[in-house]
Amino acid sequence: MPLSEQQKKEIQEQQNQSNTTKRVTAPNLEKILYEVMPALDHGFIRVIDYMGDDTSIVQSARVSYGKGTKQVSTDSGLIKYLMRHWHSTPFEMCEIKYHIKLPIFIARQWIRHRTANVNEYSARYSILDKEFYLPSKENLAAQSASNRQGRGDVIEGEQAKEVLELLKNDAARTYNNYEMMLNQRFDGSTIDESKKGLARELARMNLTLNTYTQWYWKTDLLNLMNFLRLRADSHAQYEIRVYADIMLDTVKKWVPITYDAFMDYRVGGTEVSAKGKEVIKKMIKGNPCDFENSKLSKREWNELMDSFDLKDKIV
Amino acid sequence: MPLSEQQKKEIQEQQNQSNTTKRVTAPNLEKILYEVMPALDHGFIRVIDYMGDDTSIVQSARVSYGKGTKQVSTDSGLIKYLMRHWHSTPFEMCEIKYHIKLPIFIARQWIRHRTANVNEYSARYSILDKEFYLPSKENLAAQSASNRQGRGDVIEGEQAKEVLELLKNDAARTYNNYEMMLNQRFDGSTIDESKKGLARELARMNLTLNTYTQWYWKTDLLNLMNFLRLRADSHAQYEIRVYADIMLDTVKKWVPITYDAFMDYRVGGTEVSAKGKEVIKKMIKGNPCDFENSKLSKREWNELMDSFDLKDKIV
């Protein structure tokens, strides 16, 4: 179910808009505004609107009458300082809005981030698109043996084929029955003129969780970074990480200075506990230090060693 | 899948707790604490904890050193005043926590209320219970002809039977295949020792939206009333209204004075627009007033007439 001609036309019309404004603009983000950036097999992300840029952070941190910016180097220093010391409010001064199409089980994970504004396509009001997420073969992972909520090796061969068949058939069958109950096809046509359809708010319960939904999602830069820090992380579920990676790239286009500070201090950085600091201090001084005398749990020790690339010390 | 013996025992143990506290208590709510109050076919609501009572609202509104209450009549007058004039902060001073089991498509509607704290049972980490919501016959409504997101007449006879069969069979089949993919049954037993199971975070996508989930949900009294005002309303979807009605009753047991004010001003009350006021004023004075000269849209006119039980004036 690719974009309809009508949808393409509507998107095109938005892209062709050219308005004059006294507001600040983010030229690199403007370039991809409204564009459909594909995610997973049938999903996408589109940037619909935004407010502010790097200079807006500086401007509000200084409560300035004008742009509040001095030179790029000073501004960059201030933004890094704010990021390092967990100042939050200046980053709330930029806002962005996305149009996102995503599988329902991912939408359920996503919505746990409450500090955002959401308008979801209503399945009480309309019929959902006939589209389901089916993992590609390389993403068909077995349950991890060591991590209760993670993935292990890829499932291959016959079993992989069976799994994909089950997912595909069940989604198709339940969607067909959804149409039967509605007495209406996804394209709006009636199935049996002599019958009434079940209420849409009821019929939807027959759909599987890999059915696609869509929403408008708007948040400020601070909360977007909180979202991305968790969801672009290697521990996040692959399917949401696909979306997070695309959004990370929109942040780079929108507020490049903030993006750099974010990558350095949050995404690429690490935290060390009070006990962990004692371990690192000993190691720097060349004093003997191993798991046994570290006062850390095995898990903590290994996470710490992993953070500082001391793989040979993992126990 | 009724409560297991283990679950019953755990609930019983909580109910048998008897602690001494200097905090205020709500005796009628204590009586039903931890109790399983059934909702729909397999769901439930349990009150797990609470903080404050009617006197806490009065106490904080007065920023008092002591209980802050005078006599029941004065306190009641103050609470009514606060409710009537949309004072919000004193009602935020009471907090309640529920354990709720509910179908996923209702959980998705519920979670749109963001000002609450939620911990949901994790299907990345655990296997979901083998339980699906199937509407009772009297709730099997057709799509409303007049309201795009409402219900019309009940579906009956053969069609009703067919719909229920479809829902039942699809839920059962997709759940069985969920177990197949996990290579594990809902009771934890392995299906085929020679195989790995698909990661739980993936397998769950095959479940239908009427599968039950559960969560701990905590909110303050103000936000609970905002939730109930919308969800205990006759326009709310029946399935969420069942839960809202149970919760309304817990509010009555918890903060009876606030409950009365809430029923009078919010649930039983109505709003009249500036234009609507002009209509009502004319009617009170006995001046001629009908739809044509009202400046209201047809929909607004009918809603207004309906509010004041003037059914014969509906156009």
Next chain:
Amino acid sequence: MPLSEQQKKEIQEQQNQSNTTKRVTAPNLEKILYEVMPALDHGFIRVIDYMGDDTSIVQSARVSYGKGTKQVSTDSGLIKYLMRHWHSTPFEMCEIKYHIKLPIFIARQWIRHRTANVNEYSARYSILDKEFYLPSKENLAAQSASNRQGRGDVIEGEQAKEVLELLKNDAARTYNNYEMMLNQRFDGSTIDESKKGLARELARMNLTLNTYTQWYWKTDLLNLMNFLRLRADSHAQYEIRVYADIMLDTVKKWVPITYDAFMDYRVGGTEVSAKGKEVIKKMIKGNPCDFENSKLSKREWNELMDSFDLKDKIV
């Protein structure tokens, strides 16, 4: 302490910006962007940035691929419908940012609205401007005799003069001593080269609550309307109402259709309790109804009569 030449220049530079954007714009709001709109004796409001317009509400309510708008009349009908039925999320899709200068005692009232983003000028970091709010004579009201938190008649003659003298002298003296303690004048010049100054975070405690502060304040349209509904109301303190009225006008320029619906349903509308509805119903039918048989408290009765302009029935 009017705007400095430097500040005027910075504002002018912002106003001279002319960028091209694919985003929607609000032409009437663009006209006044960055402009200093005076409030009280030394305060002001400036619109710094905004996101979205009336069509953005329609677009997100419809989760549309394009602009989502049909014709003005349909869009207007949808916006009115959303407002009437308390739909909240579509109105959260528009965002606005103000730069505001206001007396501290008003800032303290303002900040109680928590769902906004704020960056305040830091008196830990900088010296506050030498400006204090002094009420104009017609706003020098006596305490209300009937309403514990309201104003009564204007204070006149000698007493008025005395009050204004006290306010003026105390603000001037405490500010001078603030400078003395800082060992620095408001213009940054040092007072006594041989002395250290007290830390700014301490010295500020000597200032009176009518000293002006300033902040960047950003919120979405829904929360802005919640703010305006309370603060543009006749029961709000005069000094905050001055700001609310200016902001109300910016809403009109920004989202004129939403503004009309807001004025009709919220600002100009009224609420009637369940008991109040019974009274109105009787009155419409011409049945005898007075305070004694109304089941309302005296206060409720009077507020209801007042709402519907039945002044002669007030008891």
Next chain:
Amino acid sequence: MPLSEQQKKEIQEQQNQSNTTKRVTAPNLEKILYEVMPALDHGFIRVIDYMGDDTSIVQSARVSYGKGTKQVSTDSGLIKYLMRHWHSTPFEMCEIKYHIKLPIFIARQWIRHRTANVNEYSARYSILDKEFYLPSKENLAAQSASNRQGRGDVIEGEQAKEVLELLKNDAARTYNNYEMMLNQRFDGSTIDESKKGLARELARMNLTLNTYTQWYWKTDLLNLMNFLRLRADSHAQYEIRVYADIMLDTVKKWVPITYDAFMDYRVGGTEVSAKGKEVIKKMIKGNPCDFENSKLSKREWNELMDSFDLKDKIV
């Protein structure tokens, strides 16, 4: 203005309450419930109510039917895990409410934490207490020379005396004039029967920012820890740190396991940026590493060296 006999009696009555509850209790917190814990010269903190304990975090993380706890060691491991991996929602399941008396300039800093519920004593409605914060001599710090928003050396001798005199006299004078304008003393007595008083909502503007106010403040454990992490930190203003330290102690009494994890991972821990990690890695391996080849700014380098007690490397 110490506690009145009436206030002491009201507090005593609360402390004498002994109710039976099925809810969990925190015995060490119960012991100090309602108690006045002094802060600064006239302020205090009192714990008024709470909900949940360490087991509630475990219970909701497990979405358990019963208490959800296993043995203390397992529970402690889970809580540490949740803290280390920034899980937030389980910590939101505990709630606490304080009654706090504090100077207005500190209240203004405090209120910037928005995710809390607040009812402040209304100076529109009542007369504020005649109490002002005056720093003790050892807290009379000069402005820091190196840090624009910090404190330097203590101010001593004659200048210290002068500063304290100014603060004391200005607070006393402005309060007296506040009474004059109100035509009412702080104890409620009228000054001149022939005159009206200025509206309280206006007269309050004459008070200085070290005047004490008070409020009820309620928040969940997660947001309380966010508050304490910033405000119990050595960079926080001394006057708010006094309150934070007292609250930190109430957390220890309330949820001791969470307290330990919080002290280890947040308060005592540190963050290392991506670039900082490279530096630490080199140092552990004994490779040459100094500021020049570190790619860090001077400020970043020094903060990093300071974190790991490498004072001799500070440049």
